[in-house]
Amino acid sequence: MPVNLTEVARHAGVSLATASRVLNGSARSPAPDISERVRASAEELGYVANAQAQALARSTTGLVGLVVHDIADPYFSAIAHGVQEMALQSRRQVLLAGTDLGGEDGTPRSAELAAVKAFISYRTDAIILATSRFLEEDPLLAKSLERYIKNGGRVVTLGTTSIPEARVVTIGNFDGARELAAALLARGLTRFAILSGPHERNTARSRVAGFMSALAASSLEPLAVVPGPFTSRGGFDATIECLDTLKITSGQDEAESPLCILAANDVMALGAMTAIRSRGLRIPDDVQVAGFDDIPTLRDHFPGLSTYRLPLEEIGRLAAGLALDPDARPLATVTGTVMLRESAGQPTFVADGA
Structure with a gap:
C-alpha cells in the first residue's frame, strides 16, 4: 500500500x-x-x-498543455523544445498531444478537441496550440477554450485565431513568403509553381498569398497551384501532379528559366525533391525548389534547400512565455531570414547579408 x-x-x-x-x-x-x-x-x-x-x-498544477500536429515533424519538435526549455526554467512540466493520427472520427480537428478536453480535465495552467489554426475554428473547441479562459486558464496560439481572449504569437508568414519569392525573382527566375499545402490552414493560405504577391509585383502568375497535406508524401504527390500537368519530363531549354517549385513548408519541399529525382530530373538544373521554415534536419539533405528561416525554438519560448506569465503582453510579429541554397542554383548564403 x-x-x-x-x-x-x-x-x-x-x-x-x-x-x-x-x-x-x-x-x-x-x-x-x-x-x-x-x-x-x-x-x-x-x-x-x-x-x-x-x-x-x-491553486496551480504547474502543468502546461501543448498540442502539435506531428511531434516527428522537425518543425513541431523544434517548437516543442523551445516550449519545454522555457517551462523547465519556470519549474513547470509540459503535457504533449499530437493530432496527426486523428481523433474519434479520424480527423485532426477531433484529436485537437480531445486533447484540449484532457488538458482542461487535468487543470493545466495554460494550453498552447502549436498547430496551424483553421480558417474556421471548431465551435466546440472555441466554446471549451472560452470557458477555460474565463475560469483562469490561458490559451496561446501560433497565428491568428477566432478563439476569444486567446493570446497569439504572430508569425510573419505572408511577408516571409513574399521576401523569399522576391529573392528568387531577383535571380532571374520567371517560371513558378506553388505547392500550397492544406487550404483550410491559415499558415498555408498566408504563405501562398505572400508567394502570389511577389509574383504579381513582377507581373507573373504561377504556372500551377497544387494543394496537399503538410507532409513529405503530400509534397511528393503534389509535385508529381505538377510535373505531369506542366509536361516536364526532361531538362529545360537553356534559353528558358527553369521551373521553381515554391512549397508552403520544408517537409513538402523535401517530398518535392524526392519526386523530381524520381522522374530523372536534376536539381537545380532542371527544376529548382524552395521551402519555408528552415527545419533543423535540412543540414542532412543535399542539395541544400532554399527556404525562409524562422526561429522555431524561439517561437516555442515566446509561446511558453505568454502561457506562463499572466501579465504578458502581445508580442511583435516574429520574422525570419531568406536562405538561398543549392536547390535554387545558389551557393549557400543569407540573402540579406546578415
Whole structure:
C-alpha cells in the first residue's frame, strides 16, 4: 500500500494540516525546522505527493498543455523544445498531444478537441496550440477554450485565431513568403509553381498569398497551384501532379528559366525533391525548389534547400512565455531570414547579408 500523508504527519510528529502545507506547496509555510522534519519523514517512508492535492493547495498544477500536429515533424519538435526549455526554467512540466493520427472520427480537428478536453480535465495552467489554426475554428473547441479562459486558464496560439481572449504569437508568414519569392525573382527566375499545402490552414493560405504577391509585383502568375497535406508524401504527390500537368519530363531549354517549385513548408519541399529525382530530373538544373521554415534536419539533405528561416525554438519560448506569465503582453510579429541554397542554383548564403 502507498504511504499516505497521515502516516507522514504521524512519523514527523506534526498535524495533518502542517504536513500538507509542507508537501503540497501551500503559501503558508511552517518553520524551517518543522518543514525539514516533514520532508525527512516523507523521504524515509517513500511518500509520493498527490498532484491533485498539490494543485488545490497552490491553486496551480504547474502543468502546461501543448498540442502539435506531428511531434516527428522537425518543425513541431523544434517548437516543442523551445516550449519545454522555457517551462523547465519556470519549474513547470509540459503535457504533449499530437493530432496527426486523428481523433474519434479520424480527423485532426477531433484529436485537437480531445486533447484540449484532457488538458482542461487535468487543470493545466495554460494550453498552447502549436498547430496551424483553421480558417474556421471548431465551435466546440472555441466554446471549451472560452470557458477555460474565463475560469483562469490561458490559451496561446501560433497565428491568428477566432478563439476569444486567446493570446497569439504572430508569425510573419505572408511577408516571409513574399521576401523569399522576391529573392528568387531577383535571380532571374520567371517560371513558378506553388505547392500550397492544406487550404483550410491559415499558415498555408498566408504563405501562398505572400508567394502570389511577389509574383504579381513582377507581373507573373504561377504556372500551377497544387494543394496537399503538410507532409513529405503530400509534397511528393503534389509535385508529381505538377510535373505531369506542366509536361516536364526532361531538362529545360537553356534559353528558358527553369521551373521553381515554391512549397508552403520544408517537409513538402523535401517530398518535392524526392519526386523530381524520381522522374530523372536534376536539381537545380532542371527544376529548382524552395521551402519555408528552415527545419533543423535540412543540414542532412543535399542539395541544400532554399527556404525562409524562422526561429522555431524561439517561437516555442515566446509561446511558453505568454502561457506562463499572466501579465504578458502581445508580442511583435516574429520574422525570419531568406536562405538561398543549392536547390535554387545558389551557393549557400543569407540573402540579406546578415
